[in-house]
Amino acid sequence: MDEKWDRISPCGDRVILHVDLNNFYASVECLHHPQLRDKPVAVGGDSQARHGIVLAKNELAKSCGVKTGEAIWQALEKCPPLVVVPPHFQQYLRFSRMARNIYLDYTDQMEPFGIDECWLDITGTLSAEKQGNRIAAGEAIAHQIRRRVREEMGVTVSVGVSFNKIFAKLGSDLKKPDAVTVISADNFRQQIWSLPVRELLYVGPATGRKLSGLGVNTIGDLATLSPQLLHSQLGKWGDMLWRYANGYDRSPVTRVGEESVIKSVGNSITAYRDLENEEDVRMILCVLCESVASRMRSHGLMGGTLSLSVRDNRLYSFERQMVLQRNTWSAEEMMRYSFQLFCRHWKWERPIRSLGVRMSELCGSDAPDQICLFTDYRQLQRQESIEKTVEQLRRRFGPHCIDRAVVLQDRRLTGAGSERNRQLSRSPWDRNAG
Amino acid sequence: MARKTYVEVTVCFGRDGTMTPMEIHWEDGRRFLVDRVLDVRQAASTKVGGCGIRYTCRILGRQTYLFFEEDRWFVESRE
Numbered sequence: 001m002d003e004k005w006d007r008i009s010p011c012g013d014r015v016i017l018h019v020d021l022n023n024f025y026a027s028v029e030c031l032h033h034p035q036l037r038d039k040p041v042a043v044g045g046d047s048q049a050r051h052g053i054v055l056a057k058n059e060l061a062k063s064c065g066v067k068t069g070e071a072i073w074q075a076l077e078k079c080p081p082l083v084v085v086p087p088h089f090q091q092y093l094r095f096s097r098m099a100r101n102i103y104l105d106y107t108d109q110m111e112p113f114g115i116d117e118c119w120l121d122i123t124g125t126l127s128a129e130k131q132g133n134r135i136a137a138g139e140a141i142a143h144q145i146r147r148r149v150r151e152e153m154g155v156t157v158s159v160g161v162s163f164n165k166i167f168a169k170l171g172s173d174l175k176k177p178d179a180v181t182v183i184s185a186d187n188f189r190q191q192i193w194s195l196p197v198r199e200l201l202y203v204g205p206a207t208g209r210k211l212s213g214l215g216v217n218t219i220g221d222l223a224t225l226s227p228q229l230l231h232s233q234l235g236k237w238g239d240m241l242w243r244y245a246n247g248y249d250r251s252p253v254t255r256v257g258e259e260s261v262i263k264s265v266g267n268s269i270t271a272y273r274d275l276e277n278e279e280d281v282r283m284i285l286c287v288l289c290e291s292v293a294s295r296m297r298s299h300g301l302m303g304g305t306l307s308l309s310v311r312d313n314r315l316y317s318f319e320r321q322m323v324l325q326r327n328t329w330s331a332e333e334m335m336r337y338s339f340q341l342f343c344r345h346w347k348w349e350r351p352i353r354s355l356g357v358r359m360s361e362l363c364g365s366d367a368p369d370q371i372c373l374f375t376d377y378r379q380l381q382r383q384e385s386i387e388k389t390v391e392q393l394r395r396r397f398g399p400h401c402i403d404r405a406v407v408l409q410d411r412r413l414t415g416a417g418s419e420r421n422r423q424l425s426r427s428p429w430d431r432n433a434g
Numbered sequence: 435m436a437r438k439t440y441v442e443v444t445v446c447f448g449r450d451g452t453m454t455p456m457e458i459h460w461e462d463g464r465r466f467l468v469d470r471v472l473d474v475r476q477a478a479s480t481k482v483g484g485c486g487i488r489y490t491c492r493i494l495g496r497q498t499y500l501f502f503e504e505d506r507w508f509v510e511s512r513e
Contacts, residue, residue, distance in 0.1 A: 032484060034482065034483045094504070151477060152477055153485050155478075
């Protein structure tokens with residue numbers, strides 16, 4: 001750890017807002033169903049498709065102890081009058097877009113953090129006379145945004161105002177709903193050092209346990225701990241957390257239009273029933289690889305590393321990856337390699353609940369490729385040509401005008417013939433994916 | 435208790451793309467002329483649920499909210 005940090009005070013020259021749409025999915029549902037507003041409400045996935053977890057809940061459900069991520073039956077045990085409504089993702093996307101349009105009235109430095117959270121850097125948009133008291137000006141804008149979102153969209157936000165992204169995020173979590181919290185460079189020690197260290201962004205359960213082993217229970221404990229000791233225990237991660245706790249985070253808020261580079265493209269499926277044999281696995285891999293290949297082609301990308309994730313019916317999961325001999329966007333090749341990877345690492349001790357395929361080490365499809373003397377390139381070109389033709393047919397005549405025979409063995413499992421789009425939505429473990 | 439009622443609306447599109455509601459066609463076939471549009475803004479309807487562009491209209495001397503939500507019009511009607 002560089003000792004220069006010990007001598008520098010945190011720099012309060014920026015005004016960063018973190019805006020969090022409160023209980024987002026549940027708030028949108030309650031807005032559209034006024035009769036639900038005085039009831040505990042949870043937005044839940046489809047139990048029959050085994051996606052039956054609580055995705056979001058309103059304040060009343062929260063006060064009954066309902067937690068995001070728990071099974072719906074558990075939530076109903078805690079709170080019998082709980083009303084569970086299905087999700088409407090198109091509506092949530094619409095509301096997210098509307099909120100971002102409001103934020104864009106104040107700055108073009110807007111960095112989304114999920115569908116319902118955004119960081120805004122408003123430093124450059126403050127007029128000269130407001131530069132003298134930036135934090136107060138930031139607080140005034142935060143209140144404007146809060147009022148506008150409530151009046152224009154009918155949902156509420158909590159806003160954190162601070163001089164860096166970490167404390168702005170912390171601030172938006174401190175007071176909810178429909179509230180503004182200011183954490184300034186002058187008062188952050190009094191305000192947040194007494195809070196549990198788990199409140200700090202990026203301190204998850206595992207890091208929390210490690211820190212607890214070092215006697216670090218509050219953010220203040222973390223900030224005042226020897227950075228050398230922290231580095232010896234947590235490596236670079238320890239340096240970073242120490243800087244965060246002391247207010248030294250200088251990470252910029254991305255400007256709109258600065259698109260993040262796609263690092264991987266992947267999909268995963270939780271099947272409606274357990275996968276019991278290799279045929280079942282082959283079917284799901286086929287659906288996954290076709291979706292990943294189609295998305296990669298639409299981005300003009302090829303991948304050099306394939307990762308396979310498997311979760312069994314006791315929720316034990318693992319991930320294995322393999323470096324491919326050549327970059328590819330071919331579904332056929334992905335299927336072959338992912339199945340090889342699966343057979344090599346899975347011993348069938350338990351049935352499988354979900355599978356995921358991800359391609360990484362991406363490059364443009366026109367990037368030069370090292371050819372191999374022993375590969376039949378004519379065969380590969382034929383295969384690619386077939387896949388492109390199939391893709392064109394699907395675009396023109398619908399996603400299921402042509403299907404592989406393997407997916408027809410269990411149409412419910414693979415979604416064959418259903419209205420489901422061939423390109424699956426992004427998996428949660430899809431990093432910076434397109 | 436208010437109710438969300440979708441309605442047909444005759445709209446005048448200005449050269450600059452602005453929309454001005456002219457007449458509301460009620461469910462039972464009656465038509466109501468919009469005397470004047472008093473205000474236009476993005477707003478939520480917390481009474482009946484939904485949000486969009488809210489036109490504050492004067493119709494038969496009474497002030498009424500008319501919402502354009504995505505691609506449909508609705509009013510907050512009484513049950």
